[in-house]
Amino acid sequence: MTGFSTHNEFHQRHIGPREDDLAGMLQLLGYDSLDALIQHVIPPSIADSSVLPDSDGVSEAAALAEIRQIADRNLPLRSYIGQGYYGTHTPAPILRNLLENPAWYTAYTPYQPEISQGRLEALLNFQTLISDLTALPIANASLLDEATAAAEAMTFCKRLSKNKASQQFFASQHCHPQTLDILRTRAEPLGLEVVIGDENTLQDTSAYFGALLQYPASNGDIIDHRALIERFHASGALVAMAADLLALTLLCAPGELGADVALGSAQRFGVPLGFGGPHAAYFATHERFKRDIPGRLVGVSVDRFGQPALRLAMQTREQHIRREKATSNICTAQVLLANIASMYAVYHGPRGLTAIARRVHGLTCVLASGLGQLGYAVEQSHFFDTLSLHTGAATQRLHDTAFAADINLRVIDAEHLGISLDETTREADVQKLWQVFAEGQPLPAFIKHASAASCLPAALRRQSAILQHPVFNRYHSETELMRYLRKLADKDLALDRSMIPLGSCTMKLNAASEMIPVTWSAFADLHPFAPSEQTAGYQQLTRELEAMLCAATGYDAVSLQPNAGSQGEYAGLLAIRAYHHSRGDKQRDICLIPQSAHGTNPATASMAGMRVVVVACDARGNVDLADLSAKAQELREHLAAIMITYPSTHGVFEEEIRQICDIVHTNGGQVYIDGANMNAMVGLCAPGQFGGDVSHLNLHKTFCIPHGGGGPGVGPIGVKAHLAPFLPGHSHALSRREGAVSAAPYGSASILPITWMYMRMMGGKGLKRASELAIVNANYIARRLEEHYPVLYTGANGLVAHECIIDVRPFKESSGISVDDIAKRLIDYGFHAPTMSFPVASTLMIEPTESESRAELDRFCDAMIAIRAEIRAVEQGQLNDLDNPLKNAPHTAQELAGDWQHAYSREQAVFPVASLIDGKYWPPVGRVDNVYGDRNLQCACPAIEAYQD
Incomplete structure (x- = not known):
């Protein structure tokens, strides 16, 4: 006997039809073999384009063992880097009953509200949480990360500012560096200028249409911006504030200070660091701007019985309606992560959140006092959880000492170090930090500083109440929270109940073995700006995954940074734009888009500074070759790209795809192939081999990352070699320093193990x-x-x-x-x-x-x-x-x-x-009235009086 055959290959578990089922299905279709059917579906002109190796997958146990070895190469040390990312405790009942629960993570975007009332309620809680903490009445159901939310705020200010002539946006130099990078990326194609400066010395505000301030500042400072905001308003500008949610439990809210927009990250509300994501950003504004808020908005409506019912309000699928005139190409949210954050607030309640904030702040005050005793001058007189120290010539030595003690500090520059504390910090951690800085001196006595006075400015201490709604004041025992989460999940229809047959959205199995590594500490607890010596596991994982995706698509290079399909589209068009500019072809700004295209395509082209020209489709739904050829030739001096979905949005393999690519290439353009429908092509044909120059891939579609009720997603791009130099960069970890499209170098890195596991096992x-x-x-x-x-x-x-x-x-x-x-x-x-x-x-x-x-x-x-x-x-x-x-x-x-x-x-x-008798799903509400919901917009939990009534 030479060996034993195995009967538990993963692909047999992943794929639904059994062999005898397949035979019967093929018989119905009139084919005697699978090969014969596929030969009649895939056009002969591209049937030989696949470069995917004919390799076997490994078992679930073997793949888990391999990825465990990869994870063990990461070193999640104690990180005090901060910069918008903080350690947090994910409460165990939320971890088990939400994050790891397929009833929550396999659901789709709540376009059908009657079967989405559970996650819509959780999102309404999130919006209420944000509105309460920011003191702004309208908050969306989350955005992708803090930096891209800031970019959305910039274009929001441009649309709504009274200073219409201005093309300049002021950004405080005290914003997080990754936020400033994203602002620069987003502004340049739109002809906007980001002016970075010190708001504390800013004299003239008249030149700007908007401004972004960080609160507290990235270096820890807490500044009262009320007078500055009034000056901006007097000049016709709008002001956005990037604010820390935990700090807002103790500090005056942005809305109370006069801000027009508040934005930021909800990561520290129970969402793991995850090497940068996925995390839910938030965006809040005034009632008068409600029709311009980017992303999704959950609203309260009524069903046909007149009972309250929730739905997505106003801008649902805005990109498909307004296309290149859409306010944003963001067509989703970070729903799963927003729901974790909302449940974190539900579980802890206002008293619990405030207690966490006071503890973090108190430890920071103690730390600062002790550092002062050790001879280090803290540069902030007022701070919440972050300190910056002038360490001069000792900077590198102190950093090395900390590193040797398994501690990561933030290196601000050659003479400054930063320290940010968080929910996970203990008294012993403060003492260990003192030990790093003491360099042999006696340590301060912790108990003498335990009652240190608050280091918050008196004028900015919060006076207004937060989270008074009953939902935040009931579910504080694990029993109560567990039942609440179960009640909400029971209202929804997800993949754990039945097939979700959504076209273009690819709702496939998210296997348990793929999901398991996501919450391992070695993946979940790593700071995105940790030194490269500590991230060898993630480096290996991303390197191997990039190679797998290149093999699947036929491209030469891949960037995993874009953290949604919309961001992948954007990164792809930016690469094309940069390529043309590098060749001196700055006049190439026309993007051809078939009339059948996804609505995000024209919205993305507009964001990338391109003009959209629509190409007709014929009666069969294919691109009209005559119209394409005529427009490509007419516009050849200005042609930048075509965006085409393949197989087509109409669900067919267009026979003339190579001809379409040739027409565009002949006229000087690049071919962007939208990878939304890649699930029909992997192993059968490869866009990078039949004419594509760049494609984005939806890892949350083809490659098994769950939709999470409307997010997270990952939208990496694959490119041919000539576009590789123009892939997204990042100032922290990539060789190219500029051009970032997401806040973290690898976007939503912590869910990449899902796709790695899927591809390795298949x-x-x-x-x-x-x-x-x-x-x-x-x-x-x-x-x-x-x-x-x-x-x-x-x-x-x-x-x-x-x-x-x-x-x-x-x-x-x-x-x-x-x-x-x-x-x-x-x-x-x-x-x-x-x-x-x-x-x-x-x-x-x-x-x-x-x-x-x-x-x-x-x-x-x-x-x-x-x-x-x-x-x-x-x-x-x-x-x-x-x-x-x-x-x-x-x-x-x-x-x-x-x-x-x-x-x-x-x-x-x-x-x-009859089959329903055994397993009936009961919708919790009747048909929802969409018109009523928009005419009577309500986007937060009902007031306490409504509960009393």
Whole structure:
């Protein structure tokens, strides 16, 4: 016997259909083999473009052992670097019941509010938390990180400032350095100038449309900015303040100081450092600016029974509506991380948060007093948790001494060191810091300084109450919090309950073995600016993952920095722009975009300083080659790029993709291939080999990072060699020092182990198999449904790629049934709706992914067929055209138990198929009134009086 075969290969667990299922599915599709089907889907012109090795994956146990060895190369020492990143304790019930719970992390963005009430409530809590602490009435449901939130604030100020002529934005030199870097990156393509200076000596404010101040400052100072803000306002400028949330429990709020915007990070509210992310940023502003706030906004509306119900308000999918005129290309949030932060506040409550802040501040006061006794002058007279010291010629020596004691200090410059304390700091840590600076002197007596007076300025000590809402004052025992989290999760429909067939969003399995390393201390507790000697594990992980992604895409280099698909798009276009400029082609500023493109594409092009020209699509949904050729030739002197999604947004492999690339290249442009649909290509064809110059990849789609209820995501870019010099840089850790698009060098680094695990366990063979089965599953659904719903677009052989679009528009005329009615009726059948009205209005785009079994595909198809029968009953007059199960969907348990007034039975309403009896999902609310929610915008928890009523 030469060896033993194994029967637990990971790809067999990841992929849904079994071999006998596959045979039956292929038979229905009319193919005798998988290879034969794939040959009829992938255009022959690109079928030989894949460069993915035909390699085997490793078992889950082997992969976990490998990544454990990688993690052990990291050295998460005690870091006092600060600079916007702090140690924190993730409460165990939040860690277990939220962060590690698939009911929370496998959910999708809450576009269907009736099945998202749990996470919407958690996000409303987050918005309330932010509004309370900042004293600004409107807060969004989070942004990507503090630095990019600051960049959003800059463009926000530009749009709304009264000083319309100005192109200059003032940024305090006391802002975090990574924030200043992002501001410079974002400003340059827009023709804006970031002026960095000392606000304490600023004389003339009239030249600026806006300003950014850090509160407390990055070096620790706490300055009263009220007079300066008034001067900016008098000049017509708006003022944003980047504020520390924990400090705001003790300090006057930005809104009380006159700021127009408050922004920052919620990381220190229970979210691990994670080498820089993912973390939830926040953004808050005044009521009058509510229609210009970037990102997502949760609002309170009512359902069809008049009961309160939550929904995304106003700007849902703004990019698809306003396209290049969108206020931002940010189309998501950091939902999972915002929910952790909100639950951290719920668990601790106002007293607990204030106690944590006082403890951190008290220890910092003690530290400062002891350092003074040791002969070091603290440069701040007022501070919260951060000190800067003039250490002169001793700077390097002290840094080395600290390093030898397993301590990281912040090296501000050659003569200054910084120290930031946090929630995890203990008295013993303060004494160990003194020991570093004592250099043989006797240590100060800790107890003598334990009652040190507050080092906060009297005029800025907070007087207003915080977090008075009942939600922040009830769930303080673990029992109560555990039940609250369970109650919210039970309201939602996530992948742990059923298939989520969203087209373009690729809701596939997020395997438990992939998720396990994320919360290991060696990955979770590393500061993003830790010295490189301590980050060898992350360096190896990112190096290996970059190589894996290059092999999967056919590109020559990859940057993992972009922390969302939108940021990946932006980084890709910036690379193209920089490449043209390096060749002296600064006039190249036209971006061609097909009319079917994702809405983020034109918004991103506009942010990158490009002008958008739309290219027509033909009747089959493909790029109109004649129109493309004519426009490329007409604009050849100014052509910068084309942005094209492949397979197309219509769910087909366009036969002429190489020709499209050739046309653009011939006319001097670069080809950006949106990787949103990469799940149909891995191992079958490679964009970097059939004409692409750059692609962004959605690791939260194709490569298994969970959607987290609407975030986190990772959107790295792959590029050909000529664009590699223009990948995002970072002042801390990368060879290129400028051009950062995210605050941390590797963006959302702590979730990269998920993709590493997926690719390592699948191997080249498994990754190819996943793409093949994604195509099989989509075609199986299309074939089963085509007799009941027209499939709108197919390829040359009547097949789709990994998704299909079904046309429900005719039903509006024949029965009065709309796409919304079908989507809401699917909830009664226990399903999330497919993607609605994109890319074609009043259609449904379905993507099953390779992870769904044939049984689940059949369950979905049976539901869609049953719904078609209900529509037919309306068409034929067997069901009332106004009072029918579709118009009234979804049906709640409360309605079922009430006085039934409908012309159809209770059973037809809630148990339309027998399989639901065994596992019924009950929506917590009826259909939500979108119009009411926008007309009566409320974006925080109801006032205490509402609870009393």
